[in-house]
Amino acid sequence: MPEVMTAAKPGQAAATSTILDVKNLESWYGESHILHGMNFTVNAGEVVTLLGRNGAGKTTTLKSIMGIIGKRTGSVQFNGQQLIRMTSDRIARLGIALCPEERGIFASLDVRENLLLPPVVRPGGLTLDQIFELFPNLKERLKSQGTKLSGGEQQMLAIARILRTGASFLMLDEPTEGLAPVIIQQIGHTIARLKKEGFTILLVEQNFRFASTVADRYYVVEHGKVIDGFANADLAANMDKLHTYLGV
Numbered sequence: 292m293p294e295v296m297t298a299a300k301p302g303q304a305a306a307t308s309t310i311l312d313v314k315n316l317e318s319w320y321g322e323s324h325i326l327h328g329m330n331f332t333v334n335a336g337e338v339v340t341l342l343g344r345n346g347a348g349k350t351t352t353l354k355s356i357m358g359i360i361g362k363r364t365g366s367v368q369f370n371g372q373q374l375i376r377m378t379s380d381r382i383a384r385l386g387i388a389l390c391p392e393e394r395g396i397f398a399s400l401d402v403r404e405n406l407l408l409p410p411v412v413r414p415g416g417l418t419l420d421q422i423f424e425l426f427p428n429l430k431e432r433l434k435s436q437g438t439k440l441s442g443g444e445q446q447m448l449a450i451a452r453i454l455r456t457g458a459s460f461l462m463l464d465e466p467t468e469g470l471a472p473v474i475i476q477q478i479g480h481t482i483a484r485l486k487k488e489g490f491t492i493l494l495v496e497q498n499f500r501f502a503s504t505v506a507d508r509y510y511v512v513e514h515g516k517v518i519d520g521f522a523n524a525d526l527a528a529n530m531d532k533l534h535t536y537l538g539v
């Protein structure tokens with residue numbers, strides 16, 4: 292469990308033990324075969340980013356890990372446990388949470404109600420006070436309805452409410468989509484803080500510039516497969532390839 296709101300232990304960020312090990316993952320929506328053998332790992336305490344063009348299969352990968360895809364085969368090991376045939380509620384209880392691209396804020400509920408909605412699945416989740424320390428805006432907006440929140444506030448709320456559940460492995464799907472630069476910067480600070488507190492983060496991002504401010508490592512996804520991977524330290528050497536992969 293992350294030791295939230297306390298200083299990271301020395302060496303914590305440099306941990307190299309594999310927490311998620313995805314091997315030959317294949318997934319289908321009905322008859323549509325989308326993932327064709329994904330292979331990648333995430334180490335404890337890392338921020339790992341999946342990059343790739345629209346439709347490459349990044350979101351589908353997160354959904355497959357979470358167990359919310361009808362058919363999946365291969366191997367997804369989390370802390371040594373095999374998830375591939377597990378139901379999503381059991382997967383959540385292991386401490387894995389997904390913050391979806393569409394954010395899923397309930398418009399008719401206020402901020403507090405949205406925050407309290409997801410069940411606490413494991414001990415060690417953040418208290419409301421700890422959440423407000425991370426997201427002071429949310430405290431000010433506690434009585435505001437979901438519909439009244441800006442895109443940035445909705446995104447913060449979507450991240451905040453999974454922190455209450457006790458999850459320690461966070462999957463964030465395009466958290467910066469449609470947000471202003473100043474809000475994107477705040478989300479970057481939040482991710483850096485969560486990493487420092489010991490959370491492990493698997494990020495899907497189209498905004499490569501943003502990803503480069505938070506990621507330890509990258510994987511490039513194309514046609515439902517990982518076609519390349521490198522550490523942030525090797526980013527400069529991989530820039531030309533990356534432009535080709537992403538078409539930017």
Ligand SMILES: Nc1ncnc2c1ncn2[C@@H]1O[C@H](COP(=O)(O)OP(=O)(O)OP(=O)(O)O)[C@@H](O)[C@H]1O
Nearest residue numbers: 320323325343344345346347348349350351352497
């Ligand atoms: N519910 C669904 N039913 C059928 N096909 C789907 C469904 N959701 C996604 N797809 C298809 O699966 C493929 C991969 O989509 P996915 O959302 O995983 O891509 P992505 O890499 O996350 O890109 P994006 O940034 O566009 O979301 C796309 O061809 C998409 O059209």
